[in-house]
Amino acid sequence: MPVTAHPAFDKAAEYLRVKLVKIDLDPNTLRVDLNAVKRAINRNTILVVGSAPNYPHGVVDDIEGLSQLLELVDPRHNAPIGRIGLHVDSCLGGFVLPWALREGHYGVPTFDFGVTRVTSISADTHKYGFAPKGTSVLLFRDKSIREHMFFVATDWPGGVYASPSLAGSRPGALLACTWAVMLYNGDEGYRNSALKIMNTQQALVKGIQDNEHVTGLRVLGLSTSPVVAFTFNSSTKFDIFKVNDAMARRHWHLDALQQPSAYVPPPPPPPCCY
Numbered sequence: 041m042p043v044t045a046h047p048a049f050d051k052a053a054e055y056l057r058v059k060l061v062k063i064d065l066d067p068n069t070l071r072v073d074l075n076a077v078k079r080a081i082n083r084n085t086i087l088v089v090g091s092a093p094n095y096p097h098g099v100v101d102d103i104e105g106l107s108q109l110l111e112l113v114d115p116r117h118n119a120p121i122g123r124i125g126l127h128v129d130s131c132l133g134g135f136v137l138p139w140a141l142r143e144g145h146y147g148v149p150t151f152d153f154g155v156t157r158v159t160s161i162s163a164d165t166h167k168y169g170f171a172p173k174g175t176s177v178l179l180f181r182d183k184s185i186r187e188h189m190f191f192v193a194t195d196w197p198g199g200v201y202a203s204p205s206l207a208g209s210r211p212g213a214l215l216a217c218t219w220a221v222m223l224y225n226g227d228e229g230y231r232n233s234a235l236k237i238m239n240t241q242q243a244l245v246k247g248i249q250d251n252e253h254v255t256g257l258r259v260l261g262l263s264t265s266p267v268v269a270f271t272f273n274s275s276t277k278f279d280i281f282k283v284n285d286a287m288a289r290r291h292w293h294l295d296a297l298q299q300p301s302a303y304v305p306p307p308p309p310p311p312c313c314y
């Protein structure tokens with residue numbers, strides 16, 4: 041997975057004792073470096089992860105590129121899916137990017153089951169789905185993968201026990217709330233909010249880019265999602281966290297990011313490159 045993928049994967053890998061390999065980013069786009077992914081795949085590889093978008097920079101990884109890579113290194117022969125899965129973490133973007141993608145002019149690349157090798161997608165109802173925390177969505181391309189989610193104990197004196205996820209009995213009230221929120225918003229509601237959010241994102245990107253010569257601030261990577269990351273360009277000696285403090289006094293909530301100190305990405309190319 042890219043270094044920018046969510047720590048939930050670190051947690052899962054620790055629980056399941058799966059070795060996690062973290063892949064560096066392309067320094068311009070901050071998408072996962074496809075050549076590095078290719079080099080990391082070996083016969084023990086079970087899953088490749090991309091984010092749509094990632095949390096730190098709002099960058100959507102090149103899911104098409106990851107898919108093509110898997111076609112190359114893991115040919116499917118006659119099976120509907122290959123040996124190596126491709127998971128798209130759209131927890132953050134799942135309820136905004138599909139509408140932005142449909143609109144067509146926000147530079148969002150395809151990242152869904154239309155991409156050949158995508159086997160699973162996560163989308164958080166509690167983010168831009170505007171539902172309460174405690175529910176989420178995990179989609180599978182194929183029923184044969186979903187079957188592995190279910191745990192069934194058949195020999196318990198209390199009867200047959202089955203549960204479909206890591207949680208045991210599930211919160212019905214939260215599911216009902218989430219369902220109500222989704223019906224309330226509907227396709228049209230999610231579309232309207234997606235357009236407002238993406239227009240704001242574009243205004244932020246443009247504002248930062250147009251004023252770089254004055255502020256020394258620059259946008260990190262190729263943001264095509266609600267998240268815009270920015271920092272000072274390398275010629276500025278001012279501490280970026282001071283900006284955070286000053287904005288907090290103005291009631292903005294900025295998220296502090298950290299990078300390896302050795303890694304200062306050059307300015308991003310114009311957002312035209314998908």
Ligand SMILES: *Cc1c(COP(=O)(O)O)cnc(C)c1O
Pocket residue numbers: 046048091093094095129131132164
């Ligand atoms: C929020 C988020 C998750 C899931 O985190 P939770 O703590 O379960 O909400 C996973 N991936 C990304 C990119 C996220 O933004």
